[in-house]
Amino acid sequence: MNKLVYTLFLCLHLFVSNAQEIIDTKPLLKDTTVKTLEIAAEPKMADAFRSEGKIYVVIAVLAIIFICLIAYLIYIDIKLRKIENKVK
Amino acid sequence: MTTQLLSALIKKEFLLEFRQKSTLAGILVYIVATVFISALCFKKIIHPIVWNALFWVIFMFIAVNVSSKSFTQETKGKGLYNYLYYHPRQFILSKVIYNMLLMAVLSLLTFFFYSWFVGGMVQDMGMFLLTLLFSSSAFSGVLSLMSAIASKANNNISLMAILSFPVLMPLMLVSIKLSKHAIDGLAWSVSYKYLLILIMLNFVVVALATLLFNYLWKE
Amino acid sequence: MIKWWKILAALIILYTLVWGMLNPVPKLDILYETIRNVYYHVPIWFAMLFQMGYSVVYAIRHLYKNDVTSDIVSDQAAQVGLFLSIPGLLTGCMWAKFTWGTWWTFEDPKLNGVAIAVLIYLAYFILRSSITDELKRARISAVYNIFAFVMMFVFIMILPRLTDSLHPGNGGNPAFGKYDLDSNMRTVFYPAIIGWILLSLWILDIKKRIAILNYTSNNE
Numbered sequence: 001m002n003k004l005v006y007t008l009f010l011c012l013h014l015f016v017s018n019a020q021e022i023i024d025t026k027p028l029l030k031d032t033t034v035k036t037l038e039i040a041a042e043p044k045m046a047d048a049f050r051s052e053g054k055i056y057v058v059i060a061v062l063a064i065i066f067i068c069l070i071a072y073l074i075y076i077d078i079k080l081r082k083i084e085n086k087v088k
Numbered sequence: 089m090t091t092q093l094l095s096a097l098i099k100k101e102f103l104l105e106f107r108q109k110s111t112l113a114g115i116l117v118y119i120v121a122t123v124f125i126s127a128l129c130f131k132k133i134i135h136p137i138v139w140n141a142l143f144w145v146i147f148m149f150i151a152v153n154v155s156s157k158s159f160t161q162e163t164k165g166k167g168l169y170n171y172l173y174y175h176p177r178q179f180i181l182s183k184v185i186y187n188m189l190l191m192a193v194l195s196l197l198t199f200f201f202y203s204w205f206v207g208g209m210v211q212d213m214g215m216f217l218l219t220l221l222f223s224s225s226a227f228s229g230v231l232s233l234m235s236a237i238a239s240k241a242n243n244n245i246s247l248m249a250i251l252s253f254p255v256l257m258p259l260m261l262v263s264i265k266l267s268k269h270a271i272d273g274l275a276w277s278v279s280y281k282y283l284l285i286l287i288m289l290n291f292v293v294v295a296l297a298t299l300l301f302n303y304l305w306k307e
Numbered sequence: 308m309i310k311w312w313k314i315l316a317a318l319i320i321l322y323t324l325v326w327g328m329l330n331p332v333p334k335l336d337i338l339y340e341t342i343r344n345v346y347y348h349v350p351i352w353f354a355m356l357f358q359m360g361y362s363v364v365y366a367i368r369h370l371y372k373n374d375v376t377s378d379i380v381s382d383q384a385a386q387v388g389l390f391l392s393i394p395g396l397l398t399g400c401m402w403a404k405f406t407w408g409t410w411w412t413f414e415d416p417k418l419n420g421v422a423i424a425v426l427i428y429l430a431y432f433i434l435r436s437s438i439t440d441e442l443k444r445a446r447i448s449a450v451y452n453i454f455a456f457v458m459m460f461v462f463i464m465i466l467p468r469l470t471d472s473l474h475p476g477n478g479g480n481p482a483f484g485k486y487d488l489d490s491n492m493r494t495v496f497y498p499a500i501i502g503w504i505l506l507s508l509w510i511l512d513i514k515k516r517i518a519i520l521n522y523t524s525n526n527e
Binding site for chain 1: 328343344393401402405513517
């Protein structure tokens with residue numbers, strides 16, 4: 001358990017230091033005229049995708065369906081457990 | 089032969105009903121009391137939608153009350169007797185037809201008292217009476233079968249209501265729509281569609297009731 | 308081994324989940340991206356209707372054969388149908404809130420039809436629970452099942468065509484049907500229906516096996 005936490009921490013540390021390196025190199029690169037790199041530095045997230053068009057509703061719908069299915073699965077599982085106990 | 093038996097059965101129903109005058113009188117008191125209560129509550133109903141809704145709710149409760157006893161009176165010994173002498177189709181048809189006639193009369197009475205106490209609103213009287221006639225027959229078709237089901241299951245009155253209300257809903261909606269048209273006095277070309285549906289529902293309901301009663305019958 | 312159609316169900320639904328989000332959809336006012344709910348909300352209703360129909364078929368089979376298995380299947384299919392109405396209703400409410408602006412409306416015949424279907428099947432289960440004798444219960448509930456299904460069918464299929472509906476395709480609301488459910492959407496919508504019906508059959512299969520196990524263990 002301890003080892004796992006340690007490795008996780010190490011990974012996180014490496015990741016953070018890597019990220020810092022990227023940020024550190026940014027001002028250096030700015031002077032050069034390579035604009036494509038600057039765009040690459042701004043991660044291309046689907047901001048517009050989520051802010052418009054009520055896509056949240058679709059996600060909510062999917063979540064509801066999933067929750068219902070899982071709840072039903074749990075219900076069936078409990079019922080099956082009861083019958084198993086009875087058979088034993 | 090079969091029609092003779094059928095008419096004999098219907099006659100028997102009527103005889104039983106009139107011998108026990110208390111039940112019929114009970115229903116009459118029920119109608120008058122309900123209408124009177126609504127008259128006291130509303131004084132005079134001006135809004136046609138409210139008038140319509142209240143009328144049909146009263147109608148539905150009366151229909152359920154009238155039909156719920158159509159199978160509860162059949163005792164075990166009587167059931168055996170009927171089982172030996174009649175075909176199930178005749179038996180259910182006699183119940184349905186008897187209930188139809190009774191409901192038609194009672195719905196007319198309800199309408200009469202209701203328009204007297206609460207105020208009449210109907211502009212197209214012919215359409216309204218047709219609606220009343222066909223919906224009372226369809227109601228009695230549904231409710232006869234439901235009462236047969238409820239009498240087989242043990243607890244009667246509440247089960248009857250639980251079983252029949254959702255099933256009656258399509259009928260209710262068509263009737264309400266039609267009677268709303270009649271109240272507003274719309275042209276028949278607008279409402280004939282709904283009337284056709286109501287008549288078709290009548291056939292469907294009676295056919296299903298006679299078909300399915302076979303399986304309730306044998307025990 | 309697991310049956311092939313169960314895997315197929317999972318694969319089809321996976322496909323609809325992925326391609327349903329990615330494929331281009333018609334651009335419509337009010338609906339916007341929520342039109343994708345057609346792939347997730349509507350098939351659940353199809354699956355529910357399918358299960359209820361399945362329940363009725365087995366009710367009829369029970370009346371002919373008088374066997375216990377048909378009654379068990381009929382009962383379980385009705386349960387699965389009733390269960391499917393829960394996500395159907397919740398997702399419908401969600402979608403309605405953000406497009407029509409209300410959680411529920413009594414104006415719409417489809418919503419009323421669904422409400423009545425739920426009431427009918429609740430009444431069916433109350434009827435079942437109120438009879439103790441097994442054969443009697445099976446027969447009486449089969450009779451009620453058939454009768455109620457026909458009335459519900461009338462309600463859902465015929466009445467909406469006579470009145471206006473907020474749902475696209477009927478009444479004064481020509482959203483799909485006319486130009487909207489284009490060939491692009493069909494490539495997801497039809498598989499989604501098949502996939503959800505297969506998934507509901509999978510659930511039914513598990514429930515049926517449990518119920519039969521329960522029945523045999525009771526009668527040993």
